[in-house]
Amino acid sequence: MTAKTVLIADDDSAIRTVLTQALSRAGYSVRSTATATALWRWVAEGQGDAVLTDVVLPDENAFDVIPRIKKLRPNLPVIVMSAKNTIMTAITAAERGAYDYLPKPFDLSTLVQTVGRALEQAAKPAGSPRPQQHNDNLPIVGRSAAMQEIYRIIARLTQTDLTALIIGESGTGKELVAQALHDYGRRRKGAFVAVNMAAIPRELIESELFGHEKGSFTGAHARMAGRFEQAEGGTLFLDEIGDMPLEAQTRLLRVLQQGEYTSVGGTTPIKTNVRIIAATHRDLRQLINQGQFREDLFFRLNVVPLRLPPLRERVEDIPDLVRHLLTRAESEGLPRKELSSAAIDRMMQHRWPGNVRELENLIKRLMAIESDDEISAASVERELSAAPAPAEAQPVTSADGLPEFMENHLSRLFAGFGASLRRRGCMSGFWAM
Ligand SMILES: Nc1ncnc2c1ncn2[C@@H]1O[C@H](COP(=O)(O)OP(=O)(O)OP(=O)(O)O)[C@@H](O)[C@H]1O
Ligand SMILES: [Mg+2]
Numbered sequence: 001m002t003a004k005t006v007l008i009a010d011d012d013s014a015i016r017t018v019l020t021q022a023l024s025r026a027g028y029s030v031r032s033t034a035t036a037t038a039l040w041r042w043v044a045e046g047q048g049d050a051v052l053t054d055v056v057l058p059d060e061n062a063f064d065v066i067p068r069i070k071k072l073r074p075n076l077p078v079i080v081m082s083a084k085n086t087i088m089t090a091i092t093a094a095e096r097g098a099y100d101y102l103p104k105p106f107d108l109s110t111l112v113q114t115v116g117r118a119l120e121q122a123a124k125p126a127g128s129p130r131p132q133q134h135n136d137n138l139p140i141v142g143r144s145a146a147m148q149e150i151y152r153i154i155a156r157l158t159q160t161d162l163t164a165l166i167i168g169e170s171g172t173g174k175e176l177v178a179q180a181l182h183d184y185g186r187r188r189k190g191a192f193v194a195v196n197m198a199a200i201p202r203e204l205i206e207s208e209l210f211g212h213e214k215g216s217f218t219g220a221h222a223r224m225a226g227r228f229e230q231a232e233g234g235t236l237f238l239d240e241i242g243d244m245p246l247e248a249q250t251r252l253l254r255v256l257q258q259g260e261y262t263s264v265g266g267t268t269p270i271k272t273n274v275r276i277i278a279a280t281h282r283d284l285r286q287l288i289n290q291g292q293f294r295e296d297l298f299f300r301l302n303v304v305p306l307r308l309p310p311l312r313e314r315v316e317d318i319p320d321l322v323r324h325l326l327t328r329a330e331s332e333g334l335p336r337k338e339l340s341s342a343a344i345d346r347m348m349q350h351r352w353p354g355n356v357r358e359l360e361n362l363i364k365r366l367m368a369i370e371s372d373d374e375i376s377a378a379s380v381e382r383e384l385s386a387a388p389a390p391a392e393a394q395p396v397t398s399a400d401g402l403p404e405f406m407e408n409h410l411s412r413l414f415a416g417f418g419a420s421l422r423r424r425g426c427m428s429g430f431w432a433m
Pocket of ligand 2: 174175239
């Protein structure tokens with residue numbers, strides 16, 4: 001069998017060289033170009049078994065070429081590489097019909113694997129791309145490597161109806177991600193219904209989800225539609241799923257298995273067509289070990305896990321987030337303010353146990369109380385030290401070993417010193433204690 005050919009378009013010759021070497025070593029033949037024009041010519045001539053392209057090419061944007069490629073050769077997989085990394089790049093790539101999206105920089109082994117998978121899939125019929133216009137109002141902000149990975153998963157998930165489980169500390173953006181999965185997904189014309197398990201009295205959860213018949217319990221004066229019914233054709237977001245009582249878990253599991261349910265007090269099965277997205281800040285594995293969460297339900301929900309990183313693990317996102325949150329608060333009526341770069345530096349040294357929500361609250365507070373147009377580092381310092389230290393969102397548990405305990409303890413300790421403290425200085429200080 002002759003080697004499969006990969007067509008590469010990237011205006012950076014160093015990248016072309018590296019990619020050509022890696023793919024040749026993996027047994028592919030490769031043709032590479034700097035322009036969209038040459039790429040399009042090759043595709044139109046019937047060359048190539050897969051395409052690997054940068055987004056911004058000197059003569060044309062790859063996002064404009066991909067729909068033409070998919071129209072002419074629907075089974076030719078296109079992989080998009082991009083260094084302009086917003087959630088929209090990932091989503092647009094998926095919408096235009098790209099097979100996958102690789103945020104730069106990426107591992108060459110990831111690339112080779114992706115190309116391999118793309119070629120395997122090429123025999124299957126392609127889904128139809130749905131061109132769409134997007135403005136620059138990004139729903140989710142941050143360009144850290146950790147968030148890039150999240151965008152990549154979101155983009156892939158928007159093309160499916162798979163169940164997703166979003167895990168992350170409080171305030172990391174779980175609901176925001178659930179909403180984006182809906183808004184950019186196949187069901188965006190349907191309803192997005194959010195239910196918070198922790199906010200509903202335990203004995204009412206089943207009736208809330210599945211509805212109830214008149215007279216099915218004391219106080220059930222009339223038939224009531226449940227959230228499943230409201231979300232029909234759309235998305236049901238089950239927030240704080242770790243707080244769901246066991247009986248309701250059993251019922252939910254049955255719905256997921258059978259695609260139908262009965263209301264509380266009802267006997268007729270009702271068919272359901274709802275996409276489930278669940279979220280929790282709790283450790284479901286631990287709850288399973290304690291007998292508080294059904295393992296079989298966990299496996300049903302955890303089809304695609306999305307783990308949102310805490311803000312302290314992506315402090316490089318803080319400047320973007322601050323800009324975004326300032327604009328948002330301004331549109332909600334708070335007076336326009338800027339932050340000095342020293343103020344942002346100070347924010348980057350904080351540990352943010354309440355994550356983006358804590359950052360958002362701080363920004364709103366500063367906008368409301370500061371009289372200067374520019375918020376200074378001193379003001380940030382004052383607010384951060386005045387606020388009572390909230391409990392760590394993920395407390396050290398007995399399940400953690402000593403190394404984890406030490407790491408958590410030390411990072412909390414050093415967080416107080418800020419980024420200016422050098423590693424050696426830290427350690428000598430520590431040993432001298
Ligand atoms: N990456 C992000 N970009 C922009 N805004 C964000 C981002 N992450 C979180 N936010 C904002 O921070 C706030 C908290 O986000 P969200 O409610 O989605 O978090 P959560 O994980 O559901 O928190 P909780 O566990 O407290 O319910 C919201 O106002 C949200 O818009
Ligand atoms: Mg939430």
